[in-house]
Amino acid sequence: MKDNKKQKRILEVAEEEFLMKGFAGARTVEIAERAGVSHSMLHYYYKTKEQLFGHVMVEKLQRLKESVATVFMIEDMPVVEKVVELVVRHFEFLSENPDLPRFIINEMIVRPEYAEMMKREALPLLKDAVARLQRELDAAAKEGEVRTMEAATLLMDIVSVNLFSFIVAPILSSVKPDMDFQAYYHARCQENVQLILNRINPDIK
Amino acid sequence: MKDNKKQKRILEVAEEEFLMKGFAGARTVEIAERAGVSHSMLHYYYKTKEQLFGHVMVEKLQRLKESVATVFMIEDMPVVEKVVELVVRHFEFLSENPDLPRFIINEMIVRPEYAEMMKREALPLLKDAVARLQRELDAAAKEGEVRTMEAATLLMDIVSVNLFSFIVAPILSSVKPDMDFQAYYHARCQENVQLILNRINPDIK
DNA sequence: ATTTTGTTGAACAAAAATGTTAAACAATTT
DNA sequence: AAATTGTTTAACATTTTTGTTCAACAAAAT
Numbered sequence: 001m002k003d004n005k006k007q008k009r010i011l012e013v014a015e016e017e018f019l020m021k022g023f024a025g026a027r028t029v030e031i032a033e034r035a036g037v038s039h040s041m042l043h044y045y046y047k048t049k050e051q052l053f054g055h056v057m058v059e060k061l062q063r064l065k066e067s068v069a070t071v072f073m074i075e076d077m078p079v080v081e082k083v084v085e086l087v088v089r090h091f092e093f094l095s096e097n098p099d100l101p102r103f104i105i106n107e108m109i110v111r112p113e114y115a116e117m118m119k120r121e122a123l124p125l126l127k128d129a130v131a132r133l134q135r136e137l138d139a140a141a142k143e144g145e146v147r148t149m150e151a152a153t154l155l156m157d158i159v160s161v162n163l164f165s166f167i168v169a170p171i172l173s174s175v176k177p178d179m180d181f182q183a184y185y186h187a188r189c190q191e192n193v194q195l196i197l198n199r200i201n202p203d204i205k
Numbered sequence: 206m207k208d209n210k211k212q213k214r215i216l217e218v219a220e221e222e223f224l225m226k227g228f229a230g231a232r233t234v235e236i237a238e239r240a241g242v243s244h245s246m247l248h249y250y251y252k253t254k255e256q257l258f259g260h261v262m263v264e265k266l267q268r269l270k271e272s273v274a275t276v277f278m279i280e281d282m283p284v285v286e287k288v289v290e291l292v293v294r295h296f297e298f299l300s301e302n303p304d305l306p307r308f309i310i311n312e313m314i315v316r317p318e319y320a321e322m323m324k325r326e327a328l329p330l331l332k333d334a335v336a337r338l339q340r341e342l343d344a345a346a347k348e349g350e351v352r353t354m355e356a357a358t359l360l361m362d363i364v365s366v367n368l369f370s371f372i373v374a375p376i377l378s379s380v381k382p383d384m385d386f387q388a389y390y391h392a393r394c395q396e397n398v399q400l401i402l403n404r405i406n407p408d409i410k
Numbered sequence: 411a412t413t414t415t416g417t418t419g420a421a422c423a424a425a426a427a428t429g430t431t432a433a434a435c436a437a438t439t440t
Numbered sequence: 441a442a443a444t445t446g447t448t449t450a451a452c453a454t455t456t457t458t459g460t461t462c463a464a465c466a467a468a469a470t
Contacts, residue, residue: 006416021315024230028458038418043459099314105372106311109304110226115379153396160369161362167310168361174320175328191358198403211446233428243448248429414469423460430453439444 007045010035015056019103023053057114060100061121067093068122071129079140087196091162091189098166146200157199161192212250215240220261224308228258228316262319265305266326272298273327276334284345292401296367296394303371351405362404366397
């Protein structure tokens, strides 16, 4: 038929609702309502709330995977520049999916049944990425371009500073309601790049 | 009577349940059960789930305030050492309240009615802390002890790297089930201190 | 043109969760 | 000793939420 427009719409709204309110907080009737379809339609396409949630999860984990995959997509380039590129790309990914991390982390803790799924989906890729980065860092360290450090630690630093920039954004905006988000994000991304540069080589800049 | 032992127990369990599952996910019957009291007892002390949640919130915001207050409790001391001390104390606070931040951030987004309360409770103190730190940083910058930087940014960096160490801990432990948490936290705290030191003065160490 | 698929509405069933009540009794206070 | 407060049990009422069904109709596919 008409390309399952309504089914897609349900999924879209469900994503928003689940991300905002979590599994327990979201309401199927509200999802249907906001999606502009009848209550029965929702159950026509998705038997249960659980199933609908499953679809959202799969979709989201897909994006998380893509996020990790950006590490590989960076072609041959000096490791320092590569790290900067990594920070920026990760930051951009978060700009487009600002509340994905909060959602994932929460549902992993609140609903351990999904932790397994996430491990299967995202971990192998991540491990590979860490191993590659480690090799490059070690090589650069031999040349004295960067200090010796663990790739896993570096990645954690990158993710943590970037993530936090987004997690606190709603709090900051409630403090300063007239806050300029664009300017904030721009400044924050640069701050984060700086911080990570300092981290891999205290002598840079 | 016997010092409201049961009432306290209910609150304790409610805290755990709300922190783990959020307001929407927690169940009053389960709280009563786990607290070892009857269902009616719970409603005897706390009319509604909402009210019980309110008590938990107040308690938690109190701790958050105390966390912020540590900034003031640090006596006269060179600003660099003070910052190190700050990182360590904040890290220790998180060790004792590992899922408080996730809970607070979540409920702020999911239940905006509590955001107001949090602002009233924690923000004035925080603003004061930032202003004080800024003055000290500026003074130290004049002496060339640290680079010029915004106190708010520094605090954000501290909170973000510390927070993240805790947020990822459950994920890491699911990857390596035999992981040594004690060792992890110890290493992580030192890494974070290093990172922040680099941040305020790239020439240190 | 007919069959299948999508869609609604409205009512309804079932389940889950919250909140209430009353009787009985125990412990504590006054 | 009497009154108050804490506590349980167990039933029940209420509300909220999820999930079902069915009749009717629209749109698309065959």
